[in-house]
Amino acid sequence: MPDYKIAPSILSANFARLGEEVDNVLAAGADWVHFDVMDNHYVPNLTIGPMVCKALRKHGVEAPIDVHLMVEPVDDMIRMFADAGASYITFHPEASKHVDRSLQLIQSLGCKAGLVFNPATGLDTAKYVLDKLDMILLMSVNPGFGGQKFIPATLDKLKQARKLIDDSGRDIRLEIDGGVTRDNIQEIAKAGADSFVAGSAIFNADDYAEVISAMRSELAQ
Numbered sequence: 001m002p003d004y005k006i007a008p009s010i011l012s013a014n015f016a017r018l019g020e021e022v023d024n025v026l027a028a029g030a031d032w033v034h035f036d037v038m039d040n041h042y043v044p045n046l047t048i049g050p051m052v053c054k055a056l057r058k059h060g061v062e063a064p065i066d067v068h069l070m071v072e073p074v075d076d077m078i079r080m081f082a083d084a085g086a087s088y089i090t091f092h093p094e095a096s097k098h099v100d101r102s103l104q105l106i107q108s109l110g111c112k113a114g115l116v117f118n119p120a121t122g123l124d125t126a127k128y129v130l131d132k133l134d135m136i137l138l139m140s141v142n143p144g145f146g147g148q149k150f151i152p153a154t155l156d157k158l159k160q161a162r163k164l165i166d167d168s169g170r171d172i173r174l175e176i177d178g179g180v181t182r183d184n185i186q187e188i189a190k191a192g193a194d195s196f197v198a199g200s201a202i203f204n205a206d207d208y209a210e211v212i213s214a215m216r217s218e219l220a221q
């Protein structure tokens, strides 16, 4: 069985008590913290920045923080999030004029680097930077909001991304983001994903541990 990772998106957490929410979801069995950064420019919503990431580290969060940049441009935010304790930093290729350089910047700052592909964006760019990727993240909703429905065409794209990664022989994680639930996680894993972002499916539930363990048992089948 692949080394599956479950990454709750704090976009759906209660921001009025974020530290406690992150502690609770990690205690409930989550592997990573997925941290959605939106700038009301690249996407039509505005969320949280590096100060909040730094505050979570100061609060004592030791788990990997998976920073998903939905901002344009990206390089200044890459520097600030690396300084704030990010583990992974991913960005959308159309948000950087120099994708290769931005990936190098992430890795030079000691973080793991990834590219994010929107539902209607092809994977072509990834082919030319495979040696600089630690993660490929496929969006299965249009970025900007939690609680949307999984776009089924992403399943075929996951298979293409899985083949690209396997053919490269490189250690690159394949993450999926948007509309992941206990009901579709198994099908998504079968299409090739090994890392799963889930926001509303986890944070809208009363019992985080129950959802996360239901997801893990789906993955174990």
Ligand code: DX5
Pocket: 009, 011, 012, 034, 036, 068, 141, 142, 143, 144, 145, 146, 147, 148, 177, 178, 179, 180, 197, 198, 199, 200, 201
């Ligand atoms: C959307 C974000 C997602 C979102 C996922 O732009 O990147 O991480 O929070 O939320 P759900 O799981 O509710 O679709």
Ligand code: ZN
Pocket: 009, 034, 035, 036, 068, 177, 197
């Ligand atoms: Zn995200």
